[in-house]
Amino acid sequence: MSKPTDLVQGTLHLLILKTIALQPMHGWAIAQRIHQISGEILQVGQSALYPALHKLEQNGWITAEWAISENNRRAKYYTLTKAGRKALQHELTQWERLSGAISLVVKAI
Amino acid sequence: MRLIQIIRLRLRSLFSRNSAEQELAEELTYHLEREIQNNIEAGMTPEQARYAARRAMGALEQSKEQCRDSRQTNWLHDLLQDLAYSARTLCKTPGFTLIATLVLALAIGANTAVFTVVNAVLLRPLPYPQPDRLFLLSSVPKILNFDPGPIMVDRDYLEFRRHNHSFESLAMVSVGAREITLTRHGEPAILKASQVDSDFLHVLRTYPVLGHTFLPETRSALLSNALWKTRFNADPNIPGKTIYLDGTLCTIAGVMPAAFTFQQADVWISEKIRLNAQNVFFRPVIGRLKPGVTPQQAQAELATFTAALPPNQEFDPHGYTTRLLPLKDLFVASLRKLLLIFSGAVAFVFLIACANFANLLLIRGATRQPELAVRAALGASRWRLIRQLTTESTLLSLLGAAFGILLSFLGVRALIALLPPGTEVHTDIRVLFFAIGLALVTGLIFGLAPALQATRRELREGVTEGGRNVLVRRERLRGALVIAEIALALILLAGAGLLVKSFLQLRAVNPGFRAANLTVATVDLPKARYQTAAQMQQFDAQVLSALSSLPGVQSSAAVSFLPFGYGVMGRFQPDTGITVDKPAISPGYFRTMGIRIITGRAFTDHDDAAAIISESLARHLWPNGEAVGKRIFMDDRWLTIVGIAADVRQTGLTDKASAIIYQPYLQINQPGFLDHISFVVQSNTPAAASLRSIIRRLDSDLPVQSITTMDSIVAASLSDTRSQTRLLAIFSILALLLAAIGIYGVLAFSVAQRTHEIGIRMALGADTPDILWMVLGRTLALTGTGLLIGLPGALALTRILKKFLFEVTPADPLTYSAVISILITVALLAACIPARRAARVHPATALHYD
Numbered sequence: 001m002s003k004p005t006d007l008v009q010g011t012l013h014l015l016i017l018k019t020i021a022l023q024p025m026h027g028w029a030i031a032q033r034i035h036q037i038s039g040e041i042l043q044v045g046q047s048a049l050y051p052a053l054h055k056l057e058q059n060g061w062i063t064a065e066w067a068i069s070e071n072n073r074r075a076k077y078y079t080l081t082k083a084g085r086k087a088l089q090h091e092l093t094q095w096e097r098l099s100g101a102i103s104l105v106v107k108a109i
Numbered sequence: 110m111r112l113i114q115i116i117r118l119r120l121r122s123l124f125s126r127n128s129a130e131q132e133l134a135e136e137l138t139y140h141l142e143r144e145i146q147n148n149i150e151a152g153m154t155p156e157q158a159r160y161a162a163r164r165a166m167g168a169l170e171q172s173k174e175q176c177r178d179s180r181q182t183n184w185l186h187d188l189l190q191d192l193a194y195s196a197r198t199l200c201k202t203p204g205f206t207l208i209a210t211l212v213l214a215l216a217i218g219a220n221t222a223v224f225t226v227v228n229a230v231l232l233r234p235l236p237y238p239q240p241d242r243l244f245l246l247s248s249v250p251k252i253l254n255f256d257p258g259p260i261m262v263d264r265d266y267l268e269f270r271r272h273n274h275s276f277e278s279l280a281m282v283s284v285g286a287r288e289i290t291l292t293r294h295g296e297p298a299i300l301k302a303s304q305v306d307s308d309f310l311h312v313l314r315t316y317p318v319l320g321h322t323f324l325p326e327t328r329s330a331l332l333s334n335a336l337w338k339t340r341f342n343a344d345p346n347i348p349g350k351t352i353y354l355d356g357t358l359c360t361i362a363g364v365m366p367a368a369f370t371f372q373q374a375d376v377w378i379s380e381k382i383r384l385n386a387q388n389v390f391f392r393p394v395i396g397r398l399k400p401g402v403t404p405q406q407a408q409a410e411l412a413t414f415t416a417a418l419p420p421n422q423e424f425d426p427h428g429y430t431t432r433l434l435p436l437k438d439l440f441v442a443s444l445r446k447l448l449l450i451f452s453g454a455v456a457f458v459f460l461i462a463c464a465n466f467a468n469l470l471l472i473r474g475a476t477r478q479p480e481l482a483v484r485a486a487l488g489a490s491r492w493r494l495i496r497q498l499t500t501e502s503t504l505l506s507l508l509g510a511a512f513g514i515l516l517s518f519l520g521v522r523a524l525i526a527l528l529p530p531g532t533e534v535h536t537d538i539r540v541l542f543f544a545i546g547l548a549l550v551t552g553l554i555f556g557l558a559p560a561l562q563a564t565r566r567e568l569r570e571g572v573t574e575g576g577r578n579v580l581v582r583r584e585r586l587r588g589a590l591v592i593a594e595i596a597l598a599l600i601l602l603a604g605a606g607l608l609v610k611s612f613l614q615l616r617a618v619n620p621g622f623r624a625a626n627l628t629v630a631t632v633d634l635p636k637a638r639y640q641t642a643a644q645m646q647q648f649d650a651q652v653l654s655a656l657s658s659l660p661g662v663q664s665s666a667a668v669s670f671l672p673f674g675y676g677v678m679g680r681f682q683p684d685t686g687i688t689v690d691k692p693a694i695s696p697g698y699f700r701t702m703g704i705r706i707i708t709g710r711a712f713t714d715h716d717d718a719a720a721i722i723s724e725s726l727a728r729h730l731w732p733n734g735e736a737v738g739k740r741i742f743m744d745d746r747w748l749t750i751v752g753i754a755a756d757v758r759q760t761g762l763t764d765k766a767s768a769i770i771y772q773p774y775l776q777i778n779q780p781g782f783l784d785h786i787s788f789v790v791q792s793n794t795p796a797a798a799s800l801r802s803i804i805r806r807l808d809s810d811l812p813v814q815s816i817t818t819m820d821s822i823v824a825a826s827l828s829d830t831r832s833q834t835r836l837l838a839i840f841s842i843l844a845l846l847l848a849a850i851g852i853y854g855v856l857a858f859s860v861a862q863r864t865h866e867i868g869i870r871m872a873l874g875a876d877t878p879d880i881l882w883m884v885l886g887r888t889l890a891l892t893g894t895g896l897l898i899g900l901p902g903a904l905a906l907t908r909i910l911k912k913f914l915f916e917v918t919p920a921d922p923l924t925y926s927a928v929i930s931i932l933i934t935v936a937l938l939a940a941c942i943p944a945r946r947a948a949r950v951h952p953a954t955a956l957h958y959d
Binding site: 026027028031045046047050051054066069071073074075076 | 132133135136137139140142143144146165171172175176178
């Protein structure tokens with residue numbers, strides 16, 4: 001059983017939003033991309049990924065549509081909406097504030 | 110834009126659920142396939158790749174459920190699904206469903222019935238504009254040695270009305286509607302009349318629909334809408350016409366709206382207060398506060414006013430007790446305490462039913478453990494399971510409420526018997542809300558605890574095993590609920606037991622006369638046609654002579670103050686401070702009523718200035734027993750005592766025997782003594798019809814107030830007590846029944862759970878009595894604990910019944926022992942079936958059980 005990532009719930013949302021900000025992607029590709037870009041450190045299991053995607057969709061931050069994937073199969077592609085872009089900006093600022101604060105504390109000690 | 114999309118998505122997940130489900134499955138399958146493909150590319154065999162991918166993905170069903178949860182419309186769908194599922198499971202266990210519904214229907218029914226009445230009588234605002242500005246003024250002279258209720262002395266009322274700044278209008282009203290005769294207008298009739306003064310309608314701000322308000326300087330009357338329709342054929346020209354009320358001419362001023370039912374009167378008559386030496390009246394006073402004046406300010410003004418009153422011979426020097434009460438108190442003050450007691454009683458029934466309901470659900474939760482464990486394993490969260498279980502319990506409780514509302518209609522009918530006649534009780538929307546509210550409270554709160562229990566983690570883990578040690582703890586919870594039920598049932602039973610004993614004692618009271626075979630007709634002789642005592646005596650003599658020649662009549666008499674009725678009371682000399690009843694009687698009275706003459710003789714037709722006194726009065730005045738031949742001074746003349754009669758409870762069974770001075774009716778010369786007269790006939794055959802025709806023949810304009818039997822007069826005096834007792838008894842039987850169901854349920858389940866253990870015990874040599882004792886012992890332990898807890902509560906709470914008890918103390922040991930025995934017996938009876946089932950366990954079967 002793959003445990004949900006240790007990342008805080010909000011952080012997974014940030015990663016997903018950031019990943020699909022460049023281009024629409026389907027779920028599996030999102031997981032792969034996060035895995036690759038993080039230098040194979042972050043592993044997002046489907047048990048965390050899909051509930052998060054559905055949640056973001058419900059929030060109206062991303063939309064989904066079915067398209068033919070790179071291996072010629074029907075797959076569900078997620079696209080960032082205008083509201084999603086705003087949310088991403090907000091999440092990013094939040095994250096920078098938080099990580100900056102944490103590193104300040106960590107370095108000081 | 111975003112909003113539209115969100116709405117579209119929510120609607121989709123709600124209504125096109127199937128396609129959403131399919132897409133979810135497809136999406137996850139796609140993910141799985143890509144994992145497998147990836148693994149193959151990394152060099153695994155297809156079989157290994159599939160397995161690895163599966164393992165990496167984890168439980169698919171669980172993540173599907175999480176995805177569904179993240180779509181927020183899920184709860185509505187879940188609710189519908191839960192309802193359908195609950196309905197199915199409830200149908201599958203009709204026995205459980207039936208008992209649970211019945212338990213709740215009884216409790217909710219009883220509560221709704223009482224609430225219907227409380228709502229109609231106590232809570233509903235009075236049907237007058239701005240009813241919260243209407244008040245009852247009271248300044249009671251402290252010298253009165255009884256509580257007259259909220260009243261003002263006439264003189265004080267007039268004085269206060271002249272000077273007050275708090276009320277925009279004030280009016281005097283009569284204590285209640287009294288009976289009055291309507292004559293010379295078709296068949297004579299008895300009406301209920303309320304006497305009020307001029308500003309009455311302004312205070313209530315309610316005006317006639319026909320005609321106008323009271324006419325100044327004339328005795329005028331307002332008709333109720335019902336009387337106008339039934340008696341006057343809805344005559345639109347009625348205002349200005351005259352009628353005879355109690356033989357006196359009276360002008361009809363107008364007709365009131367149909368909704369106006371003040372004091373349930375048929376007619377409201379204007380009365381002018383005359384202040385003279387004889388006026389020592391006190392009556393209720395109602396008033397409407399001026400805008401902006403608070404009740405506190407008004408009460409302060411009333412208090413200041415009474416404190417400053419000049420000294421007065423009758424009512425000073427002790428001062429006054431002043432109060433300002435809501436007008437509603439004029440109508441409901443006497444009912445409030447009774448209704449509160451009933452509300453308390455049904456609240457107890459409700460609590461017992463709730464404990465029972467919770468117990469049933471606990472047991473059901475335990476038997477459904479495997480099912481819950483499977484659902485948990487398939488990804489249902491604990492919250493989700495709890496929601497399912499509480500949906501089920503709420504569905505049950507709503508079902509109970511539906512039947513309960515039907516039952517409450519019956520209950521309301523029983524309760525109306527306790528209310529003053531004419532009280533209107535409607536079921537309104539509040540009653541419906543009340544019943545549904547009760548159901549929701551029961552379903553949610555009393556369903557939640559069992560649901561929490563049933564979904565505990567330890568239990569969910571044991572799909573196969575069943576978690577035995579946890580069951581022990583739950584058995585303890587069930588036991589506690591049963592103990593609570595017993596304690597509550599004891600309190601109710603004790604209350605009912607005390608009332609029953611009080612009622613039996615009341616019925617056993619000897620009234621001093623023999624009520625059997627007595628028929629009574631009472632008439633009021635109108636002053637207009639019967640002006641002198643002689644005219645009245647002549648009428649009485651004619652009736653008596655006609656009665657004596659009737660076949661089947663053994664004896665007959667006339668009396669001005671019938672026992673359980675009313676009549677003249679007063680003082681006599683030597684003044685000992687005793688107020689006596691002063692019935693004027695015909696010579697046959699003692700023989701007809703079966704009242705014993707102890708010494709001396711009864712009256713003859715030729716007695717003058719004679720008196721017969723009651724036994725207790727004679728003993729009080731002449732302790733040595735030589736009363737006969739002594740003289741007393743009463744009503745301006747000396748009377749010689751010719752005999753002593755046995756004591757009679759003149760004013761009712763609950764009251765002590767009155768001090769009575771009887772006089773021959775022929776020696777009376779004040780008409781006020783004789784205008785209210787009853788004829789009593791002792792006969793073996795019904796005498797009502799002949800009595801009526803004799804009176805009709807002698808005076809066709811005279812309405813007979815009532816023709817009834819002495820037996821029913823006595824029974825009617827008990828009827829309130831009887832209905833109160835019956836009602837509380839019904840409530841407590843209900844409580845007993847519910848407690849018995851509770852005990853039965855817990856023991857039956859515990860025996861079923863312990864079949865295995867019982868089998869082992871038997872295999873090891875325990876015999877039937879041991880096993881029986883095991884079950885009955887537990888029953889006694891539960892019941893005993895319940896009794897111990899309930900007893901102090903019962904002793905404390907039955908004290909509020911004191912006012913309703915007759916010669917029984919609230920802590921009556923006999924009643925308590927009876928009630929406790931009943932509870933123990935019922936508990937043991939309820940335990941019988943489970944105990945026998947336990948004793949019949951066959952070791953071999955039991956060991957194969959599970």
